[in-house]
Amino acid sequence: MxxxxxxxxxxxxxxxxxxxxxxxxxxxxxxxxxxxxxxxxxxxxxxxxxxxxxxxxxxxxxxxxxxxxxxxxxxxxxxxxxxxxxxxxxxxxxxxxGDAHHNHFRLSPIGKLVPTWLTMEDMFSVDSAEELKGKKIGLVNIVGFLDFAVPYLADALRDMGAEVTVRSFTTPLLENARRSPSEMRATNIAKYLDDDNHVKEVADRLNSITPRYCELLLLPAILGIANNRAVKLLKESVKTPLRFVATIPPSVPGTxxxxxxxxxxxxxxxxxxxxxxxxxxxxxxxxxxxxxxxxxxxxxxxxxxxxxxxxxxxxxxxxxxxxxxxxxxxxxxxxxxxxxxxxxxxxxxxxxxxxxxxxxxxxxxxxxxxxxxxxxxxxxxxxxxxxxxxxxxxxxxxxxxxxxxxxxx
The missing domain is CATH 3.50.50.60 (FAD/NAD(P)-binding domain)
Incomplete structure (x- = not known):
């Protein structure tokens, strides 16, 4: 050939x-x-x-x-x-x-602000740590998902001046996935949530557990393994603005x-x-x-x-x-x-x-x-x-x- x-x-x-x-x-x-x-x-x-x-x-x-x-x-x-x-x-x-002349900062899986050039539009980023002072953030994880280091992230965000509320949620589908530890990985969860009805179920849970005073929700990056359709639907269905944070690999954004x-x-x-x-x-x-x-x-x-x-x-x-x-x-x-x-x-x-x-x-x-x-x-x-x-x-x-x-x- x-x-x-x-x-x-x-x-x-x-x-x-x-x-x-x-x-x-x-x-x-x-x-x-x-x-x-x-x-x-x-x-x-x-x-x-x-x-x-x-x-x-x-x-x-x-x-x-x-x-x-x-x-x-x-x-x-x-x-x-x-x-x-x-x-x-x-x-x-x-x-x-992003801008090649101006680095901004992404949030690492353990809560460190890392300078970077471009960030995918649904991932969390800030121009400086000053933006986090006084910010009311809801840090949300799936029950049983261990590849999202909530304690590290919460402590780091608080150290930078944010007011952090920690919440967790699950759905019948995700609870069923927990029966197999290998299924509770980011890329596997993304496959489970590649269905509009399941995404809307997640949105209902998020709306029910989010305090009214929250200005922003941070979730693990566990949606959109092939495109951003599920991400877009979730953002449209949740009342509070939300962004995603990278998890321990395997990476859904990378996939x-x-x-x-x-x-x-x-x-x-x-x-x-x-x-x-x-x-x-x-x-x-x-x-x-x-x-x-x-x-x-x-x-x-x-x-x-x-x-x-x-x-x-x-x-x-x-x-x-x-x-x-x-x-x-x-x-x-x-x-x-x-x-x-x-x-x-x-x-x-x-x-x-x-x-x-x-x-x-x-x-x-x-x-x-x-x-x-x-x-x-x-x-x-x-x-x-x-x-x-x-x-x-x-x-x-x-x-x-x-x-x-x-x-x-």
Whole structure:
């Protein structure tokens, strides 16, 4: 089978790149193993959240101070790419609010305000903690749902000056789901509540338990696994304004993002090869000619260009043992950013910056990768498989995913 572009990996970076290429009229295929880091998604997209441990106010301006090895320095006009990313998400049905020049704050699952660039429109966010002073908030959870840390959230909101009332509710449907502990996960609950009658039942319960003085209800993000229809219906049916807060994974907002991006890609004529992995390929004259997958072992997938979007260690794009770090599919060249010795990969304190977090595939200014010191002219790397970014300490992972995906080819 022959395509213009084959993308290896179906997470945020892979699907963004696939949609961008399909919009240009190219024949695009995506090979994806299935789940991705989107299943851990917060409902927000970070461009650049921190520098030297301090929150960043203007991400675009702050990028200039990043190390030269950071992928952002190879992008060109970051502000323009950020605008393109917003539009691509919106066209796919992922509606967000935010500004690349002004970070706002999302509420983490344990109650920390985290600086971020874009937040899905139904998720809770504030421009600053000052907005919470004196705010009368109802914090509501489902009885038996343990992936929403109500005590932490309530204490954190009160510390920021909010007046918090804690409530819980259930319905016959949700009470029945509690009989199986595995069903009380966010994505499973979202499937139960993907019915208008069940959503209205939840709305009736919320209306009955909400104090009249509440200005805002905060609920766990457990509605809208494929689209925002159930979310919209609940908001219309509840008398008090409400917003959602990310839960412990699996993430309903992330699953929705993945579903919407895949749908958009297929609407544009793209070919999705799900539940499959690329096992290798054939190189000739410094070009990748074809790849083979686990399930299509006897079929060569050929393309003019290939894009590697397999993620870092968590996504399986990188692997390691006690002696080396490897790119998992093709054995591409990897940059360790000066940490040549094994003892230099980590530091003693768990929460300190860990050198291995910035390891990744070596790429030139066009994001072309190399193998055994030779540049592969038609194989590109995007997202967290690239070296140079530090998602834990910079809060830049989704920004790198989106913007590098739009910059290649």
């Amino acid at each position: 022959k395509f213009d572009t084959i993308i290896i990996g179906g997470g945020l970076s892979g699907m963004t790149c696939a949609i961008a290429q399909a919009q240009k009229g190219k024949r695009v295929a995506v090979v994806t193993a299935g789940e991705s880091n989107l299943h851990f998604h917060s409902g927000s997209f970070d461009l650049l959240g921190y520098q030297q441990g301090q929150p960043v106010s203007d991400p675009v301006a702050a990028i200039a101070a990043l190390p030269e090895s950071h992928p952002y320095h190879r992008l060109g006009d970051v502000e323009q790419l950020a605008a393109q990313a917003c539009q691509l998400l919106a066209d796919a049905g992922v509606r967000t609010q 929705r993002i993945q579903s919407l991006l895949r749908r958009r890609f297929q609407q544009l004529g793209g070919t999705l090869l799900p539940n499959d992995t690329v096992k290798g390929g054939g190189f000739e004259n410094n070009r990748l000619k074809y790849v083979c997958t686990e399930h299509l072992a006897d079929t060569r997938l050929e393309a003019n260009d290939f894009v590697l979007a397999t993620g870092s260690f968590l996504g399986g794009g990188l692997s390691s043992d006690y002696y080396s770090v490897r790119e998992s599919v093709f054995g591409l060249d990897v940059e360790l950013n000066g940490a040549a010795s094994r003892v230099d990969w980590t530091t003693d304190k768990l929460f300190d910056k860990q050198p291995y977090e910035s390891f990744g595939v070596k790429a030139d200014n066009q994001f072309r990768v190399s193998k055994d010191g030779t540049t592969i002219d038609n194989l590109y790397a995007i997202g967290s498989v690239l070296s140079g970014n530090d998602p834990q300490h910079l809060a830049d992972a989704t920004g790198v995913d989106l913007l590098t995906a739009l910059a290649v080819l």
